Amino acid sequence: MNIYALKVLELFNYREKIILLGLFAINIVGSFLEVLGIGAIIPIVTILTKPDLIEKNAILLRIKEIINPSEIKEFIIILALIFLSIIVLKNIYLLISAYIQSRILNNKYISISSKLYTAYLNSPYSFHLSKNTASLQQHTECVGTVVNGIMFPMMTIFTESIVIAAIIIALFCIDIISTLFITIAFTSMMGIFYIVVRTKLKKLGETRNFHRAKTIQQINQGLGGIKETKILHKENYFISQFIKHTTEAVNIDHKEKVILQIPRLYIETVTVMLVISMMIYFINLGNNPQVFLVKMSLFAVAAIRIMPSFARISTSMTTMRIYSPALDVLVDDIRTADCMKDRTIEQNHHNNKFKNCIELKNIIFSYGSNNEFNIKSISLKIMKKQSVAFVGSTGAGKTTVVDMITGLLSPSSGTIEVDGNDIHSGVISWQKHIGYVPQSIYLTDESIKSNVAFGIEEKDMDDSKIWNALDLAQIGDFIKKLPEGINTLVGERGARISGGEKQRIGIARALYHNPEILVMDEATSSLDNETERAFMDTIKNLSGKKTIILIAHRLTTIRHCDKIFFLEKGRLLAEGTYQELLDKCPEFKRMAGEPACQGVKSL
Missing domain, CATH: 3.40.50.300 (P-loop containing nucleotide triphosphate hydrolases)
Known part of the structure; x- marks a missing residue:
């Protein structure tokens, strides 16, 4: 419980924590109203069993003098109406309290989900290369799970615990031995129950999250590639996978629903057992029947009120255990988001302006944590309003280099500078100069x-x-x-x-x-020859007006570029005009002379 509370508090800022304290204060007042509602039954039961106690009790006597009833029956009716008024006012207060609590936590749901979605969109491109959309969707859904499955139950536990504590304190004042016995017995039985089920519940939660993510993944893959799915007749595969993971997730939901019913039934059984034990205890003591009736009435009323509270606490603890994996995921993502936010602020203090040239200085890059580099010591210059192209076979590193120029990726070593300024000192301002056309x-x-x-x-x-x-x-x-x-x-x-x-x-x-810079990653790959020629005429018209960077598959589209960079296995093998590369680079000449073997762009 303490671990959950600490993690949940990480999701609240200072102002929200102050609001939570205010909410706790409201709940404390509500718990004392609950005790008052239970305590108000004592005078009524006392008068019904022994009317002459009115004259011996200073408080009841004073109330009687104020009311001045004509007979004892009228006095009892008035006390009953006062009791009813206390109950009504208490319930109105608790309803308002529940509304405030729900409003605060629902606003927090909006706040966290917005923060998480913002974090995903603002995360660097490298972050998205290591994630899949289905997992991010599932993580976003975790916000609702945490609010409804962790925060609301936690608030319920706090509120109901105060109510139970207040009632138990009141009972201690009336009969310390009986109350102590009930408290120890009940707490022991509930502790045993929770220890038995808690490990199973967390495992169920983790398994459910896995199958929910897989369900979303099957939907995205089956519908996202609908053409391939239908042409290859893979409908049955995606349907079977969807049914498999949906069935597993639903079966776990079914188990969880059954488990969530157990605490209420368990508590009800335990409470009845303890009440019967108390009856036997009072009978064996040989107490005055009237005293016995008053005490049993009080304990019965307290049990009626405490039993739902214990049931709600137990159900809430069970629910929190089930959904704790979602809290772990959410807190980890929020921590990552905060780190990325700080890094983004650090990297965007400079306003990059493009006046002369883009220069790559000894760029090295690796996608993984291994020692294999995808880009190896590339240095080159692109002058403003120049049209350039990156060509090479599959895996040569064309797209990776361009992704670094656009600021989507950061080099492992070396710098990319615009007029002498590192683009990552102000990558957002740099990207405002760029228009990008992906393949x-x-x-x-x-x-x-x-x-x-x-x-x-x-x-x-x-x-x-x-x-x-x-x-x-x-x-x-x-x-x-x-x-x-x-x-x-x-x-x-x-x-x-x-x-x-x-x-x-x-x-x-x-x-x-x-944009000042137009980056095209095989932008003409889906165009017919006539449209491609018309488009390339447009690009030619833009030459000298904009800086144009092409990743080319068809070498015919780059003949008129001012400079071509030929890459092979992550290295810059040659650079120059189309004719210069034909003259001095055999690899480029082979590519230009064998159209059927022209490389597809690197990933």
């Missing part, structure tokens, strides 16, 4: 307009800039003929348009912000 274009299930002005609210979109970008990408005339124009929906991942149209919309997206 695989990601389109959202929205309009062409929204996909070109990616990540911008509709009210802030500039239609003239959108049309200009579409015209530059050689797709404007086609879109003008569509009934809905730029408001045409493209479908999920661009399913309603062709591969070439999808590619050109991706190109238009890169051009929308009128």
